[in-house]
Amino acid sequence: MSAILSYEFMQNAILVGIMASIVCGVIGPFIVTRRMVFISGGLSHTAFGGLGIAYWLGIRPLFGAMAFVLTAAVLIGRQEEKRLSQNDLFIGILWAVGVAIGILFIHMTPGYAPDLMSFLFGNILTVPRADVLITLLLTLIVTGAVTIYYNGFVAIALDEEYARARRLPVAALKMGLMILTALSIVTLIQVVGILLVIALLTIPVAIASEFARNFRRIMLLSILCGILICLSGLMASYFIEFPSGASIILIGGALLGVVKGVKRVTNRRKTALP
Amino acid sequence: MENLIEIEHLTYGYQERAVLEDISLAIAPRDFTLLIGPNGGGKTTLLKLILGILTPWSGTIRFQGETGGRLGYVPQSARFNRTFPISVFDMVLTGCIRGDNYLSRHTREEEEKSGAILEKLALYGKRKDNITDLSGGQLQRVLIARALVSEPVSLFLDEPTTAMDITSQTDLLDLLAELQERMSIMVVTHDPTPYAQSYRHIACLNRRLYFHGRGELDSATLEKVYGCPVEILGHGIPHTLLAAHEEGKRP
Incomplete structure (x- = not known):
């Protein structure tokens, strides 16, 4: 085990996995309770547009992804605030246009884009040290902001109208949560890739919700679940050479299935008692 | 005025x-x-x-x-996120949140006030329950408690x-008659x-x-x-x- 840990790529992978789990646990419960899962899917896919342009320009792909996801988050946030049109329609369009831009720019870039697959499906084993530092920064921003604005975010997730009646800056809080979601997605793309981000935002929360019914505890349990899932997936990837992103998600999905199944059986036994 | x-x-x-x-x-x-x-x-x-x-x-x-x-507001219970994982006590406590204090933690005084109001509305025994487990009538009282904890004038x-x-x-009518002594x-x-x-x-x-x-x-x-x-x-x-x-x- 200590031999594995001596590899720098393994250290990076473990660090990024833990930080991604923290981000998931902190922001995931808000995404689930505010029903922003579809928005998250849209945001992560628009990242592909940014990646394509970054390849074409020859700059760091993570920056391209971040620029696109943040822009999309602000656009969706403004659209929601103005209630100009049906929001899911708008998200669907951003989703597809983002991917199309990515495909086009990658097509125009000469040569083979080797990291492309790892951005679509994630590869926690190839995260460079510089990206670990960026991930650390993003994790600090997300957890710091949620800690400071916790009461406000809970207020808008619980009862937005009441928050407005209490003169909370609801529009700013909603936009803030949208931007934090965007930053979290950028963090997670490195671990599980664009296509699988939604799973990491939802599965740990779904497992945690089976055990805890208090928002803070759901957050904490989601973080622990995320770490368990990410590190198991990482090991599976290292030892049996499975794709890391898919391993992480499938272990998470299986764990959720087991938890649900066990709960069902125990509940049935409880109700069967006289 | x-x-x-x-x-x-x-x-x-x-x-x-x-x-x-x-x-x-x-x-x-x-x-x-x-x-x-x-x-x-x-x-x-x-x-x-x-x-x-x-x-x-x-x-x-x-x-x-x-x-x-x-202003105190008791919305229709269908109007908020009823599946949100929060206890009765914490829900009532959110009534203390205002635009000018939402960045700070809840004070001891706010917690005591929430407890007192739950007691008054015969909900103290339910304070640790999740809002999803309440009946319609109980939830309505929780919403009233949330509105009252901010000591509204209206x-x-x-x-x-x-x-x-x-x-x-x-x-409810008895409660409203009593509240009318203090608020519109x-x-x-x-x-x-x-x-x-x-x-x-x-x-x-x-x-x-x-x-x-x-x-x-x-x-x-x-x-x-x-x-x-x-x-x-x-x-x-x-x-x-x-x-x-x-x-x-x-x-």
Whole structure:
């Protein structure tokens, strides 16, 4: 085990996995309770547009992804605030246009884009040290902001109208949560890739919700679940050479299935008692 | 300013369509106003405008002193996220959150106040329960507790008796009678019957407002007022019926 840990790529992978789990646990419960899962899917896919342009320009792909996801988050946030049109329609369009831009720019870039697959499906084993530092920064921003604005975010997730009646800056809080979601997605793309981000935002929360019914505890349990899932997936990837992103998600999905199944059986036994 | 809240020539709508037109209404301290009218008549919308959830197209809402920051709101329970994982106690505690204090932690005083209000509303035993596990009537009381913990000077309740059985209704009316000693109360309802003994003002709303002032609650007026919502709901021809008891006020 200590031999594995001596590899720098393994250290990076473990660090990024833990930080991604923290981000998931902190922001995931808000995404689930505010029903922003579809928005998250849209945001992560628009990242592909940014990646394509970054390849074409020859700059760091993570920056391209971040620029696109943040822009999309602000656009969706403004659209929601103005209630100009049906929001899911708008998200669907951003989703597809983002991917199309990515495909086009990658097509125009000469040569083979080797990291492309790892951005679509994630590869926690190839995260460079510089990206670990960026991930650390993003994790600090997300957890710091949620800690400071916790009461406000809970207020808008619980009862937005009441928050407005209490003169909370609801529009700013909603936009803030949208931007934090965007930053979290950028963090997670490195671990599980664009296509699988939604799973990491939802599965740990779904497992945690089976055990805890208090928002803070759901957050904490989601973080622990995320770490368990990410590190198991990482090991599976290292030892049996499975794709890391898919391993992480499938272990998470299986764990959720087991938890649900066990709960069902125990509940049935409880109700069967006289 | 003698009144707590004065609304003048308020107009509001969704998209292009006006839902409320030229509404003028005053709420005095310790008033009990019943806001009745048909579904879609704009009752909840008017409430949201007063509470600052919506911004009017035109017209003004003025508050006496710091009243504007001390409004209590009891929404219909269907209007918020009922699946949110939160205990009864924490839910009531969120009532203390304001625009100017939401960045700080809840104080000991706020926690004590929340406990006291839960005790008063016979919910203390349920304080650790999740809001998802409550019955309709219990949840309604939690929402009332959340509104009361901020010590409002004016309390607004949107269809509070909808999910309640007769016993809970009686309890609610007793509570409202007691609260009226300290605050003005406005209840939005499509069925005024339970409040027959409680209210001092009644306002019929169907896009426009038909308001009865004080001292008009003789039996003849009461009869007319009672006729109003029933007829509105029954036949959907409010204007002819309401015109009969408009008493010289602007239609």
